[in-house]
Amino acid sequence: MPALLTPIEMAEADRLTIAAGPSGQVLMARAGLAVADAVSRSAPLGGRVAVICGPGNNGGDGYVVARILRHRGYRLTVFADAPPDSRAADAAAAFAEWQGPIEPLSEWSDASAGIVVDALYGAGLSRDIGGAAAELIARLNASACRVVAVDIPSGIDGATGQPRGAAVKAHETVTFYRRKPGHLLLPGRLHCGTIRVADIGISDDVLQAIGPKTFVNEPALWRGLFPFPRIAAHKYDRGHAVVVSGGLTQTGAARLAARGALRAGAGLVTLASPPEALSVNAAHLTAIMLMRMDGVTGLSEILADQRRNAVCLGPALGLGEATRGLVAEALASGAATVLDADALTSFAGEADKLFAGIKAWAERPVVLTPHAGEFGRLFGPDQAGSKLEAARSAAARAGAVVVLKGPDTVVAAPDGRAAIAANAPPWLATAGSGDVLAGIVTGLLAARMPAFEAAAAGVWLHGEAGLAAGIGLIAEDLPEVLPGVLKALRAAE
Numbered sequence: 001m002p003a004l005l006t007p008i009e010m011a012e013a014d015r016l017t018i019a020a021g022p023s024g025q026v027l028m029a030r031a032g033l034a035v036a037d038a039v040s041r042s043a044p045l046g047g048r049v050a051v052i053c054g055p056g057n058n059g060g061d062g063y064v065v066a067r068i069l070r071h072r073g074y075r076l077t078v079f080a081d082a083p084p085d086s087r088a089a090d091a092a093a094a095f096a097e098w099q100g101p102i103e104p105l106s107e108w109s110d111a112s113a114g115i116v117v118d119a120l121y122g123a124g125l126s127r128d129i130g131g132a133a134a135e136l137i138a139r140l141n142a143s144a145c146r147v148v149a150v151d152i153p154s155g156i157d158g159a160t161g162q163p164r165g166a167a168v169k170a171h172e173t174v175t176f177y178r179r180k181p182g183h184l185l186l187p188g189r190l191h192c193g194t195i196r197v198a199d200i201g202i203s204d205d206v207l208q209a210i211g212p213k214t215f216v217n218e219p220a221l222w223r224g225l226f227p228f229p230r231i232a233a234h235k236y237d238r239g240h241a242v243v244v245s246g247g248l249t250q251t252g253a254a255r256l257a258a259r260g261a262l263r264a265g266a267g268l269v270t271l272a273s274p275p276e277a278l279s280v281n282a283a284h285l286t287a288i289m290l291m292r293m294d295g296v297t298g299l300s301e302i303l304a305d306q307r308r309n310a311v312c313l314g315p316a317l318g319l320g321e322a323t324r325g326l327v328a329e330a331l332a333s334g335a336a337t338v339l340d341a342d343a344l345t346s347f348a349g350e351a352d353k354l355f356a357g358i359k360a361w362a363e364r365p366v367v368l369t370p371h372a373g374e375f376g377r378l379f380g381p382d383q384a385g386s387k388l389e390a391a392r393s394a395a396a397r398a399g400a401v402v403v404l405k406g407p408d409t410v411v412a413a414p415d416g417r418a419a420i421a422a423n424a425p426p427w428l429a430t431a432g433s434g435d436v437l438a439g440i441v442t443g444l445l446a447a448r449m450p451a452f453e454a455a456a457a458g459v460w461l462h463g464e465a466g467l468a469a470g471i472g473l474i475a476e477d478l479p480e481v482l483p484g485v486l487k488a489l490r491a492a493e
């Protein structure tokens with residue numbers, strides 16, 4: 001499982017490991033060695049390196065780095081305002097072994113070295129950074145120095161990805177055992193540069209004891225449940241997705257979603273169209289079927305056929321009572337339901353009505369796919385905590401899987417599981433892109449993938465499709481490049 005560990009869970013992993021064998025000093029020695037190797041890869045032998053050390057074990061790693069690099073022939077200067085805190089015993093031992101001078105933080109300047117190791121604060125960051133450390137970070141970020149961060153750029157909260165007071169901008173970050181949510185959530189990800197995960201000898205068995213619930217959104221998380229077509233299967237076995245179209249001048253979004261659903265793997269896809277939009281939809285469809293849908297009764301008739309087992313509502317559907325009625329009908333039908341865009345915003349101020357409709361049939365999969373604006377309108381603008389925690393509590397409140405979109409899309413399930421995406425290129429933010437995502441997820445639900453996994457897989461496929469299409473992408477391209485992405489996914493099985 002591609003688990004992410006919060007700083008608290010990571011401390012537990014360290015504790016369990018130390019209790020079972022290697023000492024904290026051994027783990028620190030391995031951590032320092034991994035960072036020293038990263039510096040050696042980019043710094044010419046004999047060059048100058050500055051190591052900036054804080055009062056805790058992150059600083060302890062820094063003293064190990066300094067000792068190893070000095071031994072390798074680099075010219076070292078260590079900056080720290082004081083020796084390690086006596087409570088950080090491993091760091092105190094690493095400081096004793098350094099056996100060299102320390103300069104005050106205020107003395108650091110970019111003249112001291114081209115390469116800087118940031119070992120101020122890591123997992124133990126507990127308040128906003130101020131004083132000499134904040135001043136140094138400002139000067140460091142303005143300099144042309146190459147910065148290698150130990151564990152996480154100092155000032156970035158490992159649990160949330162948010163800066164606390166001041167935060168280092170690194171070119172490279174070496175973290176240990178597993179990444180933390182703060183390495184993937186924005187803006188933390190932008191502070192990390194290239195991330196390396198070093199093995200410091202912590203066994204994967206500790207994950208059993210910790211039971212992490214946060215993951216990187218990678219195929220290892222959901223590939224086992226991905227509905228790859230089977231040789232003996234019929235197209236009906238792959239499910240039948242329904243996408244509801246908007247009115248006469250608002251049909252494109254639903255067609256994008258429908259094409260996403262078909263490419264993602266639904267055996268059949270039907271576009272349910274208001275009567276006045278039938279001819280415009282008909283002019284644009286081939287493999288996707290078209291049905292007349294006259295309001296709520298029309299949708300009820302279409303979904304009465306239980307083979308139509310997944311439905312998507314929202315893309316350009318319009319705001320208001322009519323959309324609320326269609327959503328209620330879809331939720332009452334028992335089909336797996338994806339609600340996007342207008343289907344979400346139509347419930348602004350009436351979210352509890354929506355959630356009651358979802359919870360009335362708890363075993364039926366429901367996925368909500370809001371961007372930040374839609375999320376705020378539905379769940380309230382002032383969500384406490386990180387994007388991760390906001391998505392998690394929203395999922396629990398709604399009783400549905402929530403896909404909180406953005407460059408660091410979070411998929412959260414009511415049971416607390418959450419996955420953070422790390423593969424979306426910036427050009428994926430383009431008109432209609434979200435409609436395709438809603439369709440992809442609907443297609444995977446139609447093919448009977450469970451909701452959390454379908455949402456996570458949909459987000460990942462969407463990101464990979466964006467990468468495959470490249471800069472200049474328009475939403476129409478996304479379904480068309482999916483076959484190549486699926487082929488690679490299958491080949492990696």
Ligand SMILES: NC(=O)C1=CN([C@@H]2O[C@H](COP(=O)(O)OP(=O)(O)OC[C@H]3O[C@@H](n4cnc5c(N)ncnc54)[C@H](O)[C@@H]3O)[C@@H](O)[C@H]2O)[C@@H](O)CC1
Pocket residue numbers: 011014015024025027028029031054055056057058059060061085088090120121122123124125126127128129130150151152176200
């Ligand atoms: N044995 C272990 O637990 C291991 C820990 N490792 C390293 O240890 C780090 C965690 O060490 P710690 O838990 O000691 O935490 P840190 O070294 O990140 O920071 C804790 C210290 O900083 C102070 N502090 C926190 N926020 C501050 C702020 N804003 N301004 C001023 N002071 C502040 C705290 O009072 C405490 O003295 C990891 O990030 C990693 O680099 C690695 O060596 C691997 C093994």
Ligand SMILES: [K+]
Pocket residue numbers: 058118119120121122149150151152153154
């Ligand atoms: K750091």
